[in-house]
Amino acid sequence: MPQPCALVWFRNDLRVSDHPTLAMAAASGLPLLCLYILDAESPGLRPPGGASLWRLDRALAALERELASRGGELHFLRGPAETLLPEVARAANAQRIFWSRRYSGAEIALDIRLKQALREQGREAYSCNASLLAEPWQVISKSGGAFKVFTPFWRALREKIAPPPPLPAPERLSAAPWPAGAPQSLAREALRLAPSRPNWAAGFPDPDAGEAGARKRLGEFLDHTVEHYATNRDRLDRDATSRLSAHLHFGEISPRQIISAAPPHPGADKFLAELGWREFSCHLLYANPDLAWRNFNPRFDGFPYRADDSAQKDLPAWRRGETGYPVVDAAMRELWTTGFMHNRARMVVASFLTKHLLIDWREGESWFWDTLIDADEANNAASWQWVAGCGADAAPYFRIFNPVLQGEKFDPDGAYVRAHCPELAGLPMSCLHKPWAAPASVLAEAGLRLGETYPRPIVDHDFARRRALDAFTMMTA
């Protein structure tokens, strides 16, 4: 029997600073076994999409370095956590097992089963919140249940949080050896997280991952960008958002670290409200474990989405960025080529899919799940439902974005469209966001052949808007 040790099971908390259970484990004085399990098998766990796996590899590499520089070591396994974790705990003689909580239904159920199994082995299993400002069950409405509207939720949460200062990273870790008799641990490279599709993701921008990268990004954002966040955040053509989403998703930075670093400022308030939406999404997912596949508002169960052959053609056109609406296409291509999409663009393309094309939001949700490096079950599901009109505190259904106006308003110089749709780059501003309205001479000048080098709109805006409003009326009738 090896020396007793503490086992830290890393999941979406891939950092060493402000990490409550790592701090506890380090303070226990026991040697530490740090473990990551790539689990695509446990029932109900949603396997990460391709872009997310690619990003995960970066996050894990960074965590490996952070741990190694403190004397720790990160080990990897692939397979069902439910069997692997107890096996490792037994072989390693782990007295205490630590992890940070996750909040989807299947994740919670798995944690409950694991805690029970570990306790039956006579071990202490301890979990803790590392990714939220408050536990989803701690924010309660006056009527005693979960909130359904953002503003009162955020007010209640803000009253609740007087966050203790973030925890420092443990300075020295003593690594327990990988136990004999445990399943063979793998090198990170052997997890094969890069997409198998040739070269997809090869061109993704690759800013520093890990907590060092997150800290750097936060610092730049707070120094230069947050001041004008409220006015610039919707501009597609500017780097005016925090871009912390993937860092947050993988737990490379905690919301507590962000809050405690943000200066009191109107721009910062607006930004912190976005952290509030993140908390709200998790709150909703916790209260509605089926949020990713079931309409939050059941009235939408009868919504007449199109399911005919023509809709089957429109979905790939949307995915590929070939709808004929420049701002939609630029956004969808930004997603495919960079693994990221601007928040405003996400709303525009989601509105286009669900309202202009009358395609079920779940189709869009699953495409985002596979292609976003920051894909997050709570944010993705809650936000798609919000745009589709069936979600909590949703946009009224009749809020249908006009992709031309959105383009003209939020990409007024056309830099965003030109960057992602180079075939449109030669068009003047007057028709960049509506090439179908360009005179033949302008098209010729720009070297653009509509229907050949760039598609005509797959659906007419006025027609689609009318059709969507009618569909909504049909549902409510």
Added chain:
DNA sequence: TCCCGTTTTGA
């Protein structure tokens, strides 16, 4: 975190 047709305002 909207759009659009219509009316009103005000230079």
Added chain:
DNA sequence: CAAAACGGG
């Protein structure tokens, strides 16, 4: 006559 304001989806 253009811009602002309004009301409804």
